[in-house]
Amino acid sequence: RKEVEQDPGPFNVPEGATVAFNCTYSNSASQSFFWYRQDCRKEPKLLMSVYSSGNEDGRFTAQLNRASQYISLLIRDSKLSDSATYLCVVTVGAGANNLFFGTGTRLTVIP
Amino acid sequence: DAMVIQNPRYQVTQFGKPVTLSCSQTLNHNVMYWYQQKSSQAPKLLFHYYDKDFNNEADTPDNFQSRRPNTSFCFLDIRSPGLGDAAMYLCATSRDRGTSGIRQTQYFGPGTRLLVL
Numbered sequence: 001r002k003e004v005e006q007d008p009g010p011f012n013v014p015e016g017a018t019v020a021f022n023c024t025y026s027n028s029a030s031q032s033f034f035w036y037r038q039d040c041r042k043e044p045k046l047l048m049s050v051y052s053s054g055n056e057d058g059r060f061t062a063q064l065n066r067a068s069q070y071i072s073l074l075i076r077d078s079k080l081s082d083s084a085t086y087l088c089v090v091t092v093g094a095g096a097n098n099l100f101f102g103t104g105t106r107l108t109v110i111p
Numbered sequence: 112d113a114m115v116i117q118n119p120r121y122q123v124t125q126f127g128k129p130v131t132l133s134c135s136q137t138l139n140h141n142v143m144y145w146y147q148q149k150s151s152q153a154p155k156l157l158f159h160y161y162d163k164d165f166n167n168e169a170d171t172p173d174n175f176q177s178r179r180p181n182t183s184f185c186f187l188d189i190r191s192p193g194l195g196d197a198a199m200y201l202c203a204t205s206r207d208r209g210t211s212g213i214r215q216t217q218y219f220g221p222g223t224r225l226l227v228l
Contacts, residue, residue, distance in 0.1 A: 043219035101153035
């Protein structure tokens, strides 16, 4: 079983739509959670960290559900520039770096 | 601007010909990482340095080596590239490693795309 699983998509949504991605993780000892964005042939860039209480940054909202071991990313009012692959990233273990990436969910926002 | 720099952006090498990819950072971070990413796959961690302490992943082939001569620079050496080593190689840094999410946040360089002929 993979440490981190995501629906690969693709998600094709019209401009202005709201879209949500989920990501599940297998290790209950996971400690830190992130969403990264990766454009085609570019490096991953941190979109936002995910905190237990949930957090919002503009049109983006991230939530963590430890009981069910999933995190979510909600994008409101989608823009064309939101088209990218969204990587769910989870860390496991204290003191060592164990960073696990999901394979990403591909989003295309259509005019 | 503080950043992670990788050179070259594109590298072409021949089957079996050693190649070195370079990474530098101006963030003064303690940890530097090398990842391999193939098309439509998640980045795969090859190894990381915590300061001068080298940490190899168990499944990283011996063909891949790394050097970190100082805080700012880290190199990935592929001793005998095979066709299967063609990929994007990503360098990343983090301030530290630990349990805090902020300290573990990784910042990626633009990557070097390696082509093996």
